[in-house]
Amino acid sequence: MRTLVIDTATAACSGALIEDGRVVAGFHEVVGRGHAERLLPLIAAMPDGGRAEAVLVDCGPGSFTGVRVGLAAAIGLGIGWSVPVRGYTSTALVAAAAFADDPALAEIAVVLEGGHGEVFMHAFDRTLADLMPLASLRPEAALAVLDGRPAVGSGARYLQALDPALNARDALPDAARAALLPAARAALPVRPIYGRAPDAKPAAPRA
Numbered sequence: 001m002r003t004l005v006i007d008t009a010t011a012a013c014s015g016a017l018i019e020d021g022r023v024v025a026g027f028h029e030v031v032g033r034g035h036a037e038r039l040l041p042l043i044a045a046m047p048d049g050g051r052a053e054a055v056l057v058d059c060g061p062g063s064f065t066g067v068r069v070g071l072a073a074a075i076g077l078g079i080g081w082s083v084p085v086r087g088y089t090s091t092a093l094v095a096a097a098a099f100a101d102d103p104a105l106a107e108i109a110v111v112l113e114g115g116h117g118e119v120f121m122h123a124f125d126r127t128l129a130d131l132m133p134l135a136s137l138r139p140e141a142a143l144a145v146l147d148g149r150p151a152v153g154s155g156a157r158y159l160q161a162l163d164p165a166l167n168a169r170d171a172l173p174d175a176a177r178a179a180l181l182p183a184a185r186a187a188l189p190v191r192p193i194y195g196r197a198p199d200a201k202p203a204a205p206r207a
Helices: 035-044 064-081 090-101 138-146 157-162 175-180
Strands: 002-008 010-019 022-030 054-058 085-088 107-113 119-125 130-137
Touching: 002 035, 002 064, 002 090, 002 130, 002 175, 010 035, 010 175, 022 035, 022 175, 035 064, 054 064, 064 085, 085 090, 090 119, 090 175, 107 157, 119 138, 130 138
Parallel strands: 002 054, 054 085
Antiparallel strands: 002 010, 010 022, 107 119, 119 130
16 A cells, blocks of 8 residues: 655655555655645655555644644645545654664654754654653753653754763654554544644633
Protein backbone atom coordinates (compact mmCIF):
# COMPACT_ATOMS: atom_id res chain seq x y z
CA MET A 1 0.00 0.00 0.00
CA ARG A 2 1.26 3.47 -0.87
CA THR A 3 1.09 6.14 1.85
CA LEU A 4 1.57 9.88 1.49
CA VAL A 5 3.32 11.30 4.57
CA ILE A 6 2.97 15.02 5.32
CA ASP A 7 5.10 16.81 7.90
CA THR A 8 4.84 20.58 8.41
CA ALA A 9 4.68 20.79 12.21
CA THR A 10 8.17 22.28 12.58
CA ALA A 11 10.47 24.47 10.48
CA ALA A 12 10.70 21.68 7.89
CA CYS A 13 8.24 21.25 5.04
CA SER A 14 8.51 17.55 4.35
CA GLY A 15 6.62 14.89 2.45
CA ALA A 16 7.16 11.37 1.19
CA LEU A 17 5.47 8.61 -0.74
CA ILE A 18 6.18 5.33 1.03
CA GLU A 19 5.25 1.96 -0.44
CA ASP A 20 5.96 -1.30 1.43
CA GLY A 21 8.51 0.48 3.61
CA ARG A 22 10.35 1.96 0.62
CA VAL A 23 10.49 5.69 -0.14
CA VAL A 24 9.21 6.18 -3.69
CA ALA A 25 9.60 9.97 -3.68
CA GLY A 26 10.04 12.73 -1.15
CA PHE A 27 11.01 16.28 -0.34
CA HIS A 28 12.43 17.93 2.77
CA GLU A 29 12.98 21.69 2.93
CA VAL A 30 13.75 23.76 6.00
CA VAL A 31 11.54 26.76 5.28
CA GLY A 32 10.85 28.20 8.73
CA ARG A 33 7.61 29.74 7.51
CA GLY A 34 5.55 29.56 4.36
CA HIS A 35 4.53 25.90 4.60
CA ALA A 36 1.08 26.64 3.19
CA GLU A 37 2.53 28.09 -0.02
CA ARG A 38 5.11 25.32 -0.50
CA LEU A 39 3.32 22.13 0.55
CA LEU A 40 0.69 21.45 -2.12
CA PRO A 41 2.93 22.33 -5.12
CA LEU A 42 5.59 19.97 -3.75
CA ILE A 43 3.02 17.20 -3.34
CA ALA A 44 1.64 17.85 -6.84
CA ALA A 45 5.17 17.44 -8.28
CA MET A 46 5.44 13.91 -6.87
CA PRO A 47 4.60 10.84 -8.99
CA ASP A 48 0.84 10.67 -9.71
CA GLY A 49 0.46 14.02 -7.97
CA GLY A 50 1.22 12.33 -4.65
CA ARG A 51 -1.84 10.09 -4.97
CA ALA A 52 -1.84 7.35 -2.33
CA GLU A 53 -4.08 4.80 -0.64
CA ALA A 54 -3.58 6.39 2.79
CA VAL A 55 -2.33 9.66 4.26
CA LEU A 56 -0.16 9.97 7.37
CA VAL A 57 0.37 13.38 8.95
CA ASP A 58 2.39 14.96 11.76
CA CYS A 59 -0.12 16.18 14.37
CA GLY A 60 2.51 18.03 16.45
CA PRO A 61 3.81 19.31 18.71
CA GLY A 62 5.24 22.20 16.77
CA SER A 63 4.21 25.58 15.52
CA PHE A 64 0.51 26.40 15.71
CA THR A 65 0.35 27.33 12.03
CA GLY A 66 2.55 24.49 10.79
CA VAL A 67 0.51 21.84 12.57
CA ARG A 68 -2.74 23.17 11.13
CA VAL A 69 -1.34 23.46 7.59
CA GLY A 70 -0.37 19.79 7.59
CA LEU A 71 -3.63 18.62 9.10
CA ALA A 72 -5.74 20.67 6.70
CA ALA A 73 -3.87 19.30 3.68
CA ALA A 74 -4.02 15.71 4.92
CA ILE A 75 -7.72 15.84 5.73
CA GLY A 76 -8.54 17.55 2.43
CA LEU A 77 -6.59 15.00 0.38
CA GLY A 78 -8.09 12.15 2.38
CA ILE A 79 -11.59 13.37 1.59
CA GLY A 80 -10.77 14.02 -2.06
CA TRP A 81 -9.19 10.60 -2.55
CA SER A 82 -11.58 8.75 -0.20
CA VAL A 83 -8.65 7.26 1.72
CA PRO A 84 -7.94 6.93 5.46
CA VAL A 85 -5.93 9.60 7.26
CA ARG A 86 -3.88 8.81 10.38
CA GLY A 87 -1.52 10.80 12.54
CA TYR A 88 1.78 10.62 14.43
CA THR A 89 3.79 12.94 16.66
CA SER A 90 6.83 14.93 15.62
CA THR A 91 8.69 13.76 18.74
CA ALA A 92 8.14 10.07 17.96
CA LEU A 93 9.42 10.49 14.40
CA VAL A 94 12.57 12.32 15.52
CA ALA A 95 13.17 9.60 18.13
CA ALA A 96 12.63 6.75 15.64
CA ALA A 97 15.14 8.28 13.23
CA ALA A 98 17.70 8.88 15.97
CA PHE A 99 17.49 5.28 17.21
CA ALA A 100 17.82 3.99 13.64
CA ASP A 101 20.89 6.15 13.05
CA ASP A 102 22.60 5.12 16.32
CA PRO A 103 22.00 1.49 17.40
CA ALA A 104 23.95 2.13 20.61
CA LEU A 105 21.30 4.46 21.98
CA ALA A 106 19.07 2.96 24.68
CA GLU A 107 17.13 6.10 25.63
CA ILE A 108 16.66 9.52 24.14
CA ALA A 109 15.03 12.85 24.92
CA VAL A 110 13.55 14.63 21.93
CA VAL A 111 13.72 18.38 22.47
CA LEU A 112 11.97 20.53 19.88
CA GLU A 113 11.79 24.29 19.70
CA GLY A 114 8.56 25.51 21.27
CA GLY A 115 7.06 28.91 21.80
CA HIS A 116 7.52 31.70 24.33
CA GLY A 117 11.04 30.61 25.26
CA GLU A 118 10.04 27.00 25.99
CA VAL A 119 10.93 23.66 24.41
CA PHE A 120 8.84 20.55 23.82
CA MET A 121 10.45 17.58 25.55
CA HIS A 122 9.51 13.90 25.24
CA ALA A 123 11.69 10.97 26.31
CA PHE A 124 11.59 7.47 24.77
CA ASP A 125 13.29 4.09 24.99
CA ARG A 126 14.28 2.08 21.90
CA THR A 127 10.78 0.61 21.54
CA LEU A 128 9.43 4.19 21.49
CA ALA A 129 7.70 3.64 24.81
CA ASP A 130 7.35 6.82 26.85
CA LEU A 131 9.96 7.40 29.54
CA MET A 132 8.71 10.94 30.13
CA PRO A 133 5.48 12.30 28.67
CA LEU A 134 5.42 15.27 26.35
CA ALA A 135 5.84 18.55 28.21
CA SER A 136 6.51 22.18 27.36
CA LEU A 137 9.31 23.44 29.60
CA ARG A 138 11.76 26.27 30.01
CA PRO A 139 15.22 25.09 28.86
CA GLU A 140 16.60 25.11 32.41
CA ALA A 141 13.68 22.97 33.61
CA ALA A 142 14.14 20.56 30.69
CA LEU A 143 17.85 20.25 31.47
CA ALA A 144 17.04 19.48 35.10
CA VAL A 145 14.90 16.46 34.16
CA LEU A 146 17.03 15.24 31.24
CA ASP A 147 18.49 12.54 33.52
CA GLY A 148 21.64 12.03 31.47
CA ARG A 149 19.84 11.16 28.23
CA PRO A 150 21.13 12.45 24.88
CA ALA A 151 19.04 15.36 23.59
CA VAL A 152 17.99 15.34 19.92
CA GLY A 153 15.93 17.94 18.11
CA SER A 154 15.69 21.56 17.07
CA GLY A 155 15.49 22.67 20.71
CA ALA A 156 18.52 20.72 21.91
CA ARG A 157 20.78 23.73 21.29
CA TYR A 158 19.00 25.66 24.04
CA LEU A 159 19.92 22.98 26.56
CA GLN A 160 23.46 22.76 25.24
CA ALA A 161 23.83 26.52 25.70
CA LEU A 162 23.23 25.89 29.41
CA ASP A 163 25.52 22.84 29.51
CA PRO A 164 28.17 22.84 26.74
CA ALA A 165 29.17 19.25 27.65
CA LEU A 166 25.68 17.96 26.89
CA ASN A 167 25.32 15.21 24.26
CA ALA A 168 23.00 17.10 21.92
CA ARG A 169 22.18 16.94 18.21
CA ASP A 170 19.99 19.12 16.04
CA ALA A 171 17.24 17.33 14.09
CA LEU A 172 13.85 17.96 12.52
CA PRO A 173 11.14 15.46 11.54
CA ASP A 174 11.63 14.01 8.06
CA ALA A 175 8.61 12.43 6.39
CA ALA A 176 10.85 9.93 4.58
CA ARG A 177 11.65 8.27 7.92
CA ALA A 178 8.00 7.61 8.80
CA ALA A 179 8.32 3.93 7.88
CA LEU A 180 10.41 3.57 11.06
CA LEU A 181 7.40 4.28 13.27
CA PRO A 182 5.74 1.32 15.01
CA ALA A 183 2.13 0.82 13.96
CA ALA A 184 0.78 2.15 17.25
CA ARG A 185 2.76 5.38 16.85
CA ALA A 186 1.37 5.92 13.35
CA ALA A 187 -2.32 5.48 14.08
CA LEU A 188 -3.23 8.57 16.08
CA PRO A 189 -6.50 10.47 15.63
CA VAL A 190 -6.05 13.31 13.17
CA ARG A 191 -6.23 16.27 15.53
CA PRO A 192 -3.65 18.85 16.61
CA ILE A 193 -1.20 18.23 19.44
CA TYR A 194 -0.01 21.69 20.40
CA GLY A 195 2.04 20.65 23.42
CA ARG A 196 1.10 23.66 25.54
CA ALA A 197 -2.01 25.46 26.67
CA PRO A 198 -3.34 28.22 24.41
CA ASP A 199 -2.28 31.79 25.21
CA ALA A 200 -5.79 33.18 24.77
CA LYS A 201 -8.15 32.72 27.69
CA PRO A 202 -11.94 32.72 27.39
CA ALA A 203 -13.56 35.88 28.63
CA ALA A 204 -15.20 35.65 32.04
CA PRO A 205 -19.00 35.47 31.80
CA ARG A 206 -20.77 38.70 32.57
CA ALA A 207 -22.72 38.87 35.79
